[in-house]
Every structure is written in C-alpha cells, then in structure tokens.
Amino acid sequence: MGISYEEFREAIQDGARRRQLLNRDGRPFFVLLSQQFSREELEGLCDTATAIRRLDRHRDGREFLLAILRGHRVMNLFAQPSTRTAQSFIAAADKLGATSSLVSDMRTSSFAKGESVADSVRTLSSFFDTIVVRHPDDEFATQAAWALYRSQRSIPVISAGSGKSQHVTQALLDFYTLRYSFYEHGGVDGKQIAIVGDVARNRAARSLALILTKFRPGGVHFVSPQNFQPDDELLGYLRRHEITVEVSHSLENTLRERGRDLDAIYMTRLQKEWDGGTAGQPKADAKTSELGAGDDYVLRTEFRLLVREDCVIMHPLPRINELPDSWEEHPGFVVWRQVRNGMWMRAALFATIHGAAEEIRARAKRLDLM
Amino acid sequence: MGISYEEFREAIQDGARRRQLLNRDGRPFFVLLSQQFSREELEGLCDTATAIRRLDRHRDGREFLLAILRGHRVMNLFAQPSTRTAQSFIAAADKLGATSSLVSDMRTSSFAKGESVADSVRTLSSFFDTIVVRHPDDEFATQAAWALYRSQRSIPVISAGSGKSQHVTQALLDFYTLRYSFYEHGGVDGKQIAIVGDVARNRAARSLALILTKFRPGGVHFVSPQNFQPDDELLGYLRRHEITVEVSHSLENTLRERGRDLDAIYMTRLQKEWDGGTAGQPKADAKTSELGAGDDYVLRTEFRLLVREDCVIMHPLPRINELPDSWEEHPGFVVWRQVRNGMWMRAALFATIHGAAEEIRARAKRLDLM
Amino acid sequence: MGISYEEFREAIQDGARRRQLLNRDGRPFFVLLSQQFSREELEGLCDTATAIRRLDRHRDGREFLLAILRGHRVMNLFAQPSTRTAQSFIAAADKLGATSSLVSDMRTSSFAKGESVADSVRTLSSFFDTIVVRHPDDEFATQAAWALYRSQRSIPVISAGSGKSQHVTQALLDFYTLRYSFYEHGGVDGKQIAIVGDVARNRAARSLALILTKFRPGGVHFVSPQNFQPDDELLGYLRRHEITVEVSHSLENTLRERGRDLDAIYMTRLQKEWDGGTAGQPKADAKTSELGAGDDYVLRTEFRLLVREDCVIMHPLPRINELPDSWEEHPGFVVWRQVRNGMWMRAALFATIHGAAEEIRARAKRLDLM
Incomplete structure (x- = not known):
C-alpha cells in the first residue's frame, strides 16, 4: 500500500512533492x-466564494447551489470543541445541498477501544464523501489524510485547525476579506498590514501571514509582547519570500509613527488556552504578560484618530477587550463580514475540491453577478 | 447603534412599545x-398549525410544506438540556424544509473564552436564519434578541423556555390544544379551567395562564400546595384582565364541589428541579411538601366519577404519578395530542415569523382541509 | 390497550406469536x-441492499433513492455510545432522503426526572417516523417496541445493539457480506465458517450464528478461549437447527488441521468492555485470559499459508491486534466492504419496513443493475 506515514508527513513539507x-x-x-495553495488557486477560491455569496441572494441561485453537492455527505470530526467553526462548515455544506454530521466526542468512537487512528478514520469515512477534522494534536489531520491517501476509497480531508500551528480555513477567509476589501484598490499587493497581539501562538495570524507570501504586500507589521512575537521560523519564511517584515512591541507607538500608512489592522486576542495545556509548556511569564501588558494591545477608541478611515479593521473572534465596540462605527470595520465570509469560503473550498467551482463561477457570470 | 440593553428589557414590559x-x-x-400576542395573532397561529397538520397528511401537501423554508437554517441554542423541546423544534423546521443545528453545550462555544453574550450570539447567528434559545438564565433570550435587534443582520429569536418564568411555545401549544378541543363548542371563552400542581414554579402553567388573558375564560381554578400557589403578581395580572380566579389547596375537595363544572383540567408535576438550584433559594419546606403532600395533587383513578366525560385532560409532560395511565381511556385525554401539537404549533410559529402563514392557510382552504 | 410488557417479552421468544x-x-x-427473519426475508433484504448500492452509483438512481423516504424522520436513540453504528444508520437514512436526529445523552431527556420508559419513548416518538435504539440494558429495545405496539401512533423500532445479547443489524450486514462473497459459488449453504475470538460475549458473532440457522452452512467452527466459548444455549440452538458445530481452543491447531477447508474466517476482538461493567460479573480469570492467551487468537501473517486464497476474511471492527494489516493484501479480505455494507443493509431495512423494497428492486432490475 505504499508510502509510510513518516514519508508522507515529510513529503508534504516540500513544495514540489506536496502538490503531488x-x-x-x-x-x-x-x-x-x-x-499549499498557489496564487491562482487562492484567487480562484475567492472568486468562487463571491459567486456563491451572490447566487445565494436569489431564489434561482439558491436552487442552483442546493443541487451542487446534493446527496453528498460531510463528516465534521471535531475532537477539539469549536462550535462556531463547526457551524460555519455545516452551513457551508448546507448552502451546496450536502448533509453534515458532527462527531465531536471522540470517546464515543472506537478510538477508546484501542483502535488505530487509521482504522478509525477509514471506518468513519466509509459513510461520508468529505471529512473535516479538528484536533488538538498537530498531526491528526495529516494522519487522517495519510490513512485516506492509502485507502481504496479515498475521500478529501480538510483541516479545520490542527493543534497550535495552522488554521488554514481561517486564513483563507481572512485573506478573502482582505482581498475583497481591496478589490477596487489594486488588491493585496502593495498593502501595509499590521497584525497585532499574541502572534507567536495565534494560529489564525500565523496562517494568514503564510498565505500572504503568495502575494506582494507592501509590508507586514507584527505588534506583540516580546514573549509572544513571531518566532524566527515564521520571520525567516516571510523574508525568504521577500516580504518586508517589521516587529514592534508597542501598539500606540506603531500607530503614532505609522498609523496613517496602514491599509489593514488585524487584531487578535492575547490567548490563554494553550497555557499549561497538554500541547506545550507555558512560558514562565505568560500570566504577567497577559494581565499586565494586555491593555497595551488594545485598539483604544482614541486611536481612531491615528488610522485612516479606509483602513480595514479585522479580528478573527472571539474578542475580549482588545477591539472595543466603538470601532463598529468605523467604515473599515469588517469583523462581522469576516464571520459570514468564513461560510462562503468554506463553501468555495467544498466546491473546488469536488470540481464544481468553475460551473459556479460561470453561472454567476452569466447572471451578471460578477 | 441605539437602544441599551436595559432600555430594551424595560420597553418590552410595556404593551405599546413591546410590539414596536x-x-x-x-x-x-x-x-x-x-x-406579546394579540388575540388575532393567537387565532392565526392556531389556524396555521391546523393547516400545516392537515397538509402534512397528503403527499402533495407535504411537498408544498417542504418548499416553504427550503434553504433556511435554524439554530437551536440550548444551554439547558431538554431533548424533547429541541426535537420538537427540529421536527417543526423539518416539516417546512428548513435544516436545523442543535448547539447544546455552551462550553464548546467561545462563551468560555470570555466573549460577551452579544458577540457570541451575533457570531453564531451569522450562519443561520432563525435562532431558538433555551437558557436557565431568565434574561438570556432577551439579551439575544437585543443583540440581534441592534445587529445589521437581524434574524428572529424564539425563546424555548427561559429560566423559571416563561415557556412561551409550551403555552402556545397548550392553548392550541384547548382551542382545538373546544372548537365546535364555542372556543375558550366561557370555559372553566383548572390548573393543578406546582403553579408557583411551573413555567408552562404560568405561561398558559398569561395567554388566557387574551380571551374570556369563565374561570381559572388553581389547585396547588400553599407553598406553591400562584404568586400575587400572576393573580393580580389575571384579575386586572378581568379573569375570575380561584385558588384552592385540595384537589379532591375542588373536584367534589366543582368537578362537573370543569371544561378542562391541566395537570402538572410537583417539580424538584429548581430546588437548591442556582436560580433561587429552595423553600425550607419544599421537600416535605413534595414527599408528604404530593399525593394530594394526584388525579386519582376514582376521581373520574367527579368530572364530565367531555372534560379535557391535559399535562405538559413529563409526568411522574400525578396522572395515572388509567386516564388514557377517558375520552377527554389529549396528552399525546399535546405533544404532536407542539410540533405543529412550532412549525406555525416559524411560518408566521417568516411571512408564510397566509400562503399556508390559503392552500389548506383551497384543498378543503379547513 | 391490551398486552402487558411481560406477555410481550415472552411472546416474541416464540416463533409463531413472534411474527404476529x-x-x-x-x-x-x-x-x-x-x-426473527425468515430465509426469504433475509434474501429479500440482501437483494434490496444490492439494489440500493448499485442505484446509488448513478445520478438518476441516487435521485430515485432520495425520494423513497423524503419527509421521513428517523430518531437514533443511543444511550450507549457508538459513533460508527449511529453514523451508519444516519448515512443509510440519508441515502433514502430521510432526515435523522441523534439523541445520545439520555440524561438530557426526561428519563432523569422520573418519567417511565414508555412515556419517554412515546413522547420522543411523536416527532419521528422510525426509532433506532441502542442501550446497555438488554430489554430497552423490547420495552420501546412494546410501548409503541400499544400506542395509537405506532412507529417501527429497530434495535441497533441491545445489551450483551444481540446486534441484529451487524448480523444482517455480516450475513449480507458472506452471501455476496459466495453469490456465484452457491451461496452460504454448505460453507465452512470459522468464528474466532470471544464468542461468549461478542454480540456480533452470536447474532451472526443465529442468522446462519436459517440456512444450511456446512459447519460452524468456534475458536475461542475456554472461558469465552459459546454457551450451551447457543450451541443447543444451533444443533437443534441441524447445524454441525465444532468448538476448539487453538486457532493455530484449527488452521493446521482444517484451514484449507474453511470458506470464511470471522475474526473478533477479545473484548474488555463488559468486564466489571454494570451488566454482569466479570469472570475471575478474564484479565489473565486477555493478557496471556490473547495472542493465541491473532490471525498471524504466517497463517496465510494455511488458508485458501478464496477464503473470506471478516472482522466486525474495531480490531486491536488480532487481524494484522498484512491481511489487507489477501484476496478474500472484505473488512472494509463490511463497513460499507452496514450502510447499504440498514438502508435496505428502512426501505423494507416502510414497504419500499419491491419498488427499489424493480427499479434496479429495469436498469439492468441486478
């Protein structure tokens, strides 16, 4: 049956073999x-998401979409609780006429009886046409893909957030929101983008930065506590892709000096979930930094004077206090649009994987929706 | 964005502003x-429920119904476990072609991460077209409605039981069952209705009494232990609406004196759930009353001689011992019909909210079903 | 309302009254x-499963199937966790266009409030057209059937595994896989079938053996530790039905002596779940036998030389170490097909119960699929 798991895991780190x-x-x-996506693939996904969003507004368009994956079944295998991500995937599948099951308690499956991950995934996959997986273990999604790569009945696997490192569909929806916001202003190329908060441990921020390497942003500005600044691996990756990167530790100073240059500010929360969790050692000063320095990474209401009115304001949610409600009045506030975009982008991903993207875009064009 | 939560909560207590x-x-x-419903709205809901029930019996009618909310998505956000209420709402949505998600463990959402209720509700609502909420906190449903009232993407909110005080859809289905039972006997007006059990803490009994104020029942007779009799607020509200109200503490005596006058007996369980719960202090004598006096509020088999054969016998379920199986032989026993009516009434509510009620009633009339 | 539970339970043990x-x-x-099934019913179920499986491969066939139970609602009431069985039933219902609800935590229903099983089942059944039940209590499925037998709104009940004794749909899918494997080789009659492992406590193995009595297998060979060999009741039942039965305790010896005669080997796991469980006393030497003797019931890779290449290799899953991956290369390895067959057989069962089986088989025949 060919490739071992170790070979598979290593091969997908390498650009050429990865695509294969x-x-x-x-x-x-x-x-x-x-x-893993090329620039063309990313643009195709965005265009498909837009087509789906616009078709959904009309009765005929909705009926067209509901036939796309009719009879198709999606399993959402969520070992790690995340209601909103799961519901976003389920809504996306619904829009295309597919049905979804949410399997959220791994203890109720046979994992607990000593079965291998490969057997569990293959067994459950027998009843489905696509699997969406979310797991605290960084490698689970890769293991699931490997098990199905080798299986005689292969079905697609989508990672919905794997451990600490990646949250690929969040990155896709964030990128889509950025691209859509700049659509009539030259796209993402040349734009100055600030990413604020706990960049070291935020999967969404990290994954978005990785996607930006497929384009030519004018600069990426990380603003985070010293303990939670982006690691050297991420910074090196961005620089190898010729992205201008800056790292600073004061949001106020950054905005005073460069605020008017920024085209987008991507706010994130100073996260606590991973502290003392199973996935790693908490940093000794984590608590101090969160409680003490936390307010330094709040986009305070009065900072509005320091940024342009056309600056895009984003946040992957949930937020605590770092992006006050007052910002909802700012013309560039697109946080709620991001949430809806997650649904459209995930629908675009399902459609793309199953070869229906072109048909959808063609239909939208014919109806003058694009 | 306008109105504060406190203003919203207060305004909906006032009849005029409430409707707005x-x-x-x-x-x-x-x-x-x-x-909140007017007499006309209540009658419209009942007629719509009947239309749906009858259309569902025929293949063509079913197909017609399945198109009503096709592509529509309902979230059932149930913080408080209640399988049967949730399943009743899901079945109701299904009958109209809508799809439902059940989010029953709030801990798996981002509430746990310190997010506001408003943010959580708005985020989850992004993937849905209607929200049904059930929560032990009396105010949660109101908070959800307020969050969506202010949102740019407003969607309807239906309370499926909020804390100790209200259970509006149970009251609607109970009212529907009463009205249907009396349909060829002059309706609810003029009827003598006994409500038996723990009226003080039973949301269903309390909510039904509130609905009856929109009509002119001949009298409402509460029969309950002294500790659990209706509070002054409820009694005052009923009397202000010119309802004749009686309160007694012996079921047997009430039936011996007035049993032949009764048109309906609404039995309820002496509840234990709230005792010592988070929502309030248990009364000091709660336990005594339940264990000792409980049997005084059982509709004993031999009481059948004390009531008319056309008296309607109801219970919101679950029952323990207060309504023995032997009553199933009584011609007025409509308890199982109540359960099914919950599904029809909830479907009628969905249809009404989304503006499809008239179309449904018109179709049923055209097919001579009403 | 007739029959008592005790009468019902006793009557279904008797062939004649059972069918009634x-x-x-x-x-x-x-x-x-x-x-409970006759030979003809079993063959009909298998043919229907094959028809559904083949119709599902084509767009027209899929659309035909999706209309079979359109608007129909299935409740999966699973008190005992079993993700894969539940998902198999849900997928089966989906294939025929029915919608499913999974009620997996009985504590969230009113069972916890002191309600009777009969009331709970009747209430929940009000929202559905079929109930699938799984419960650790051997009698729960029977109680549910009895409650609905007496109800004015009777709906079908399917046991999805009841306590320790029966797993009827697993037996049906296993029988289907056997029959399909031997379809062009004379069917199940005359075949030599080995059942290996913890036969005493394995519901699947036990239930399959019971189904085989409706046919004329050449022989059934149980291979199990002495502690877990089939009980006298099962052996007596098989012998009364004129099945040649052998019992041995060494897999290696059995294969060396009789391996080339075997037409099928049905492997099972030495189970631990019931040990110390609520349903019975663990045998004193259970642990010893599992840890010590366990490897004696592994189908070791080198045993491949002892069996024919056309021997059918089955396992109900999950497996631990008793059926190594290397067997996937054997031409008779049908374990993954078994999993898919579970879905097709459960769809066939839904169709049969609701009277659609003949229509499905006729359609498949007309399209030359059978």
Missing part, C-alpha cells in the same frame, strides 16, 4: 497547510 | 413572552 | 432479534 500528494486532478484534495 | 420592538412588518419577529 | 407481534402487513415492523 495533496492535489488530485489539478485540484486540492487534502487541505492541510496554508502554504 | 418585537414585531416587524406586522408579524412577530422576536418571540419572548406569552403575553 | 413484530411484523405488520407481512413486513418486519419491530426489528429486535436476529432470529
């Missing part, structure tokens, strides 16, 4: 990494 | 309170 | 026992 393993028929089949 | 906030386009949009 | 209680309109209505 993760794509089929020239389309993504296993969706595991933000960096 | 809870209705849209002349239809209920937020369903929070039993007393 | 469990069948309606000449079709199975309550599916509780492997031995």
Whole structure:
C-alpha cells in the first residue's frame, strides 16, 4: 500500500512533492497547510466564494447551489470543541445541498477501544464523501489524510485547525476579506498590514501571514509582547519570500509613527488556552504578560484618530477587550463580514475540491453577478 | 447603534412599545413572552398549525410544506438540556424544509473564552436564519434578541423556555390544544379551567395562564400546595384582565364541589428541579411538601366519577404519578395530542415569523382541509 | 390497550406469536432479534441492499433513492455510545432522503426526572417516523417496541445493539457480506465458517450464528478461549437447527488441521468492555485470559499459508491486534466492504419496513443493475 506515514508527513513539507500528494486532478484534495495553495488557486477560491455569496441572494441561485453537492455527505470530526467553526462548515455544506454530521466526542468512537487512528478514520469515512477534522494534536489531520491517501476509497480531508500551528480555513477567509476589501484598490499587493497581539501562538495570524507570501504586500507589521512575537521560523519564511517584515512591541507607538500608512489592522486576542495545556509548556511569564501588558494591545477608541478611515479593521473572534465596540462605527470595520465570509469560503473550498467551482463561477457570470 | 440593553428589557414590559420592538412588518419577529400576542395573532397561529397538520397528511401537501423554508437554517441554542423541546423544534423546521443545528453545550462555544453574550450570539447567528434559545438564565433570550435587534443582520429569536418564568411555545401549544378541543363548542371563552400542581414554579402553567388573558375564560381554578400557589403578581395580572380566579389547596375537595363544572383540567408535576438550584433559594419546606403532600395533587383513578366525560385532560409532560395511565381511556385525554401539537404549533410559529402563514392557510382552504 | 410488557417479552421468544407481534402487513415492523427473519426475508433484504448500492452509483438512481423516504424522520436513540453504528444508520437514512436526529445523552431527556420508559419513548416518538435504539440494558429495545405496539401512533423500532445479547443489524450486514462473497459459488449453504475470538460475549458473532440457522452452512467452527466459548444455549440452538458445530481452543491447531477447508474466517476482538461493567460479573480469570492467551487468537501473517486464497476474511471492527494489516493484501479480505455494507443493509431495512423494497428492486432490475 505504499508510502509510510513518516514519508508522507515529510513529503508534504516540500513544495514540489506536496502538490503531488495533496492535489488530485489539478485540484486540492487534502487541505492541510496554508502554504499549499498557489496564487491562482487562492484567487480562484475567492472568486468562487463571491459567486456563491451572490447566487445565494436569489431564489434561482439558491436552487442552483442546493443541487451542487446534493446527496453528498460531510463528516465534521471535531475532537477539539469549536462550535462556531463547526457551524460555519455545516452551513457551508448546507448552502451546496450536502448533509453534515458532527462527531465531536471522540470517546464515543472506537478510538477508546484501542483502535488505530487509521482504522478509525477509514471506518468513519466509509459513510461520508468529505471529512473535516479538528484536533488538538498537530498531526491528526495529516494522519487522517495519510490513512485516506492509502485507502481504496479515498475521500478529501480538510483541516479545520490542527493543534497550535495552522488554521488554514481561517486564513483563507481572512485573506478573502482582505482581498475583497481591496478589490477596487489594486488588491493585496502593495498593502501595509499590521497584525497585532499574541502572534507567536495565534494560529489564525500565523496562517494568514503564510498565505500572504503568495502575494506582494507592501509590508507586514507584527505588534506583540516580546514573549509572544513571531518566532524566527515564521520571520525567516516571510523574508525568504521577500516580504518586508517589521516587529514592534508597542501598539500606540506603531500607530503614532505609522498609523496613517496602514491599509489593514488585524487584531487578535492575547490567548490563554494553550497555557499549561497538554500541547506545550507555558512560558514562565505568560500570566504577567497577559494581565499586565494586555491593555497595551488594545485598539483604544482614541486611536481612531491615528488610522485612516479606509483602513480595514479585522479580528478573527472571539474578542475580549482588545477591539472595543466603538470601532463598529468605523467604515473599515469588517469583523462581522469576516464571520459570514468564513461560510462562503468554506463553501468555495467544498466546491473546488469536488470540481464544481468553475460551473459556479460561470453561472454567476452569466447572471451578471460578477 | 441605539437602544441599551436595559432600555430594551424595560420597553418590552410595556404593551405599546413591546410590539414596536418585537414585531416587524406586522408579524412577530422576536418571540419572548406569552403575553406579546394579540388575540388575532393567537387565532392565526392556531389556524396555521391546523393547516400545516392537515397538509402534512397528503403527499402533495407535504411537498408544498417542504418548499416553504427550503434553504433556511435554524439554530437551536440550548444551554439547558431538554431533548424533547429541541426535537420538537427540529421536527417543526423539518416539516417546512428548513435544516436545523442543535448547539447544546455552551462550553464548546467561545462563551468560555470570555466573549460577551452579544458577540457570541451575533457570531453564531451569522450562519443561520432563525435562532431558538433555551437558557436557565431568565434574561438570556432577551439579551439575544437585543443583540440581534441592534445587529445589521437581524434574524428572529424564539425563546424555548427561559429560566423559571416563561415557556412561551409550551403555552402556545397548550392553548392550541384547548382551542382545538373546544372548537365546535364555542372556543375558550366561557370555559372553566383548572390548573393543578406546582403553579408557583411551573413555567408552562404560568405561561398558559398569561395567554388566557387574551380571551374570556369563565374561570381559572388553581389547585396547588400553599407553598406553591400562584404568586400575587400572576393573580393580580389575571384579575386586572378581568379573569375570575380561584385558588384552592385540595384537589379532591375542588373536584367534589366543582368537578362537573370543569371544561378542562391541566395537570402538572410537583417539580424538584429548581430546588437548591442556582436560580433561587429552595423553600425550607419544599421537600416535605413534595414527599408528604404530593399525593394530594394526584388525579386519582376514582376521581373520574367527579368530572364530565367531555372534560379535557391535559399535562405538559413529563409526568411522574400525578396522572395515572388509567386516564388514557377517558375520552377527554389529549396528552399525546399535546405533544404532536407542539410540533405543529412550532412549525406555525416559524411560518408566521417568516411571512408564510397566509400562503399556508390559503392552500389548506383551497384543498378543503379547513 | 391490551398486552402487558411481560406477555410481550415472552411472546416474541416464540416463533409463531413472534411474527404476529413484530411484523405488520407481512413486513418486519419491530426489528429486535436476529432470529426473527425468515430465509426469504433475509434474501429479500440482501437483494434490496444490492439494489440500493448499485442505484446509488448513478445520478438518476441516487435521485430515485432520495425520494423513497423524503419527509421521513428517523430518531437514533443511543444511550450507549457508538459513533460508527449511529453514523451508519444516519448515512443509510440519508441515502433514502430521510432526515435523522441523534439523541445520545439520555440524561438530557426526561428519563432523569422520573418519567417511565414508555412515556419517554412515546413522547420522543411523536416527532419521528422510525426509532433506532441502542442501550446497555438488554430489554430497552423490547420495552420501546412494546410501548409503541400499544400506542395509537405506532412507529417501527429497530434495535441497533441491545445489551450483551444481540446486534441484529451487524448480523444482517455480516450475513449480507458472506452471501455476496459466495453469490456465484452457491451461496452460504454448505460453507465452512470459522468464528474466532470471544464468542461468549461478542454480540456480533452470536447474532451472526443465529442468522446462519436459517440456512444450511456446512459447519460452524468456534475458536475461542475456554472461558469465552459459546454457551450451551447457543450451541443447543444451533444443533437443534441441524447445524454441525465444532468448538476448539487453538486457532493455530484449527488452521493446521482444517484451514484449507474453511470458506470464511470471522475474526473478533477479545473484548474488555463488559468486564466489571454494570451488566454482569466479570469472570475471575478474564484479565489473565486477555493478557496471556490473547495472542493465541491473532490471525498471524504466517497463517496465510494455511488458508485458501478464496477464503473470506471478516472482522466486525474495531480490531486491536488480532487481524494484522498484512491481511489487507489477501484476496478474500472484505473488512472494509463490511463497513460499507452496514450502510447499504440498514438502508435496505428502512426501505423494507416502510414497504419500499419491491419498488427499489424493480427499479434496479429495469436498469439492468441486478
């Protein structure tokens, strides 16, 4: 049956072999990494998302969409609780007429009886046409893809957030929101983008940065506490892709000096979930930094004077206090649009994987929706 | 963005402003309170429920219904476990072709990460077209409605039981069952209705009493232990609406004296759930009353001689021992019909909120089903 | 309202009265026992499963199937966790266009409030057209069937595994896989079938053996530790049905002596779940036997030389180490097909119960698929 898990895991780190393993028929089949998509694929996904969003507004368009994946079944295998991500995937599948099951308690499956991950995934996959997986273990999604890569009945696997490192569909929806916001202003190329908060441990921020390497942003500005600044691996990756990167530790100073230059500010929360969790050692000063320095990474209401009115204001949610309600009045506030975009982008991903993207875009064009 | 939560909460207590906030386009949009409906709205809901029930019996009628909310998505956000209420709503949505998600463990959402209720509700609502909420906190449903009232993407909210005080859809189905039972006997007006059990803490009994104020029942007779008799607020409200109210503490005596006058007996369980719960202090003598006096509120088999054969016998379920199986032989026993009516009434509510009620009733009339 | 539970339970043990209680309109209505089906019914179920499987491969066939139970609602009431069985039933219902609800935590229903099983089942059944039940209590499925047998709104009940004794749909899918494997080789009659592992406590193995009594297998060979060999009741039942039965305790010896004669080997796991469970006393030497003797019931890779290449290799899953991956290369390895067959057989069962089996088989024949 061919390739071992270790070979598979290593091969997908390498650009050339990666596409061979993760794509089929020239389309993504296993969706595991933000960096697996080409620029063309990313633009295609965005256009498909827009087409779906606009078709959904009209009765005929909705009926057209509901036939796309009719009879198709999606399993959402969520070992790690995340209601909103799961519901976003389920809504996306619904829009295309597919049915979804949510399997959220792994203890109720046979994992607990000593079965291998490969057997469990293959067994459950027997009843479905696509699997969406979310798991605290960084490698689970890759293991699932490997098990199905080798199976005689292969079905696509989409990672919905794997451990600490990647959250590929969040990155896709964030990128889509950015691109859509700049659509009539030259796109993402040349734009100055600030990413604020706990960049070191935020999967969404990290995954978005990886996607940006497929384009030519004018600069990426990380603003985070010293303890939670982006690691050297991420910074090196961005610089190898010729992205201008800056790292600073004061949001106020950054905005005073460069605020008017910024085209987008991507706010994130100073996260606590991973502290003392199973996935790693908490940094000794984590608590101090969160409680003490936390307010330094709040986009305070009065900062509005320091940024342009056309600056895009984003946040992956949930937020605590770092992006006050007052910002909802700012013309560039697109946080609620991001949430809806998650649904459209995930629908675009399903459609793309199953070869229906072109048909959808063609229909939208014919109806003058694009 | 206008109104504060405190203003919203207060305004919906007031009849005039209430309709302005809870209705849209002349239809209920937020369903929070039993007393929010006018007599005409209640009669319309009942007629729509009957139309749906009858259309569902025939293949063509079923197909017609399945198109009503096709592509529509309902979220059932149930913080408080209640399988049967949730399944009743899901079945109701299914009958009209809508799809449902059940989000029952709030801990798996981002509430746990310190997010505000408003943010959580708005985020989850992004993937849905209607929200049904059930929560032990009396105010949760109101908070959800307020969050969506202010949102740019407003969707309807239906309370499926909020804390100790209201259970509006149970009251609607109970009222529907009463009205249907009396349909060829002059309706609810003039009827003598006994409500037996723990009226003080039973949401269903309390909510039904509130709905009855929109009509002219001949009298409402509460029969309950002294500790659990209706509070002064409820009694005052009923009397202000010119309902004749009696309160007694012996079921046997009430039946011996007035049993032949009764048109309906609404039995309830002496509840234990709230005792010592988070929502309030248990009364000091709660336990005594339940264990000792409980049997005084059982509709014993031999009481059948004390009531008319056309007296309607109801119970919101679950029952323990207060309504023995032997009553199933009584011609007025409609308890199982109540359960099914819950499904039809909830479907009628969905249809009404989304403006499809008239179309449904018209179709049923055209087919001579009404 | 007739029959008491004790009468019902006793009557279904008796062949003649059983059919009267469990069948309606000449079709199975309550599916509780492997031995309730006649040979003709079993063959009909298999043919229907094949028809569904083949129709599902084509767009027209899929659309035809999706209309079979359109608007129909299935409740999966799973008190005992079993993700894969539940998902198999849900997928089966989906294939025929029915919608499913999974109620997996009985504590969230009113059972916890002191309600009777009969009331709970009748209430929940009000929202559905079929109930699938799984419960650790051997009698729960029978109680549910009895409650609905007496109800004015009877709906079918399918047992999805009841306590320790029966797993009727697993037995049906295993039988289907056997029959399909031997379809062009004379069917199940005359075949030599080995059942290996913890036969005493394995519901699947036990239930399959019961179904085989409706046919004329050449012999059934049980291979198990002495502690877990089939009990006298099962052996007596098989012998009364004129099945040649052998019992041995060494897999290696059995294969060396008889391996080339075997037409099928049905492997099972040495189970631990029931040890110390609520349903019975663990045998004193259970642990010893599992840890010590376990490897004696592994189908070791080198045993391949002892069996024919056309021997059918089965396992109900999950497996631990008793059926190594290397067997996937053997031409008779049908374990993954078994999993898919579970879905097709459960769809066939739904169709049969609701009277659609003949229509499905006729359609498949007309399209030359059978």
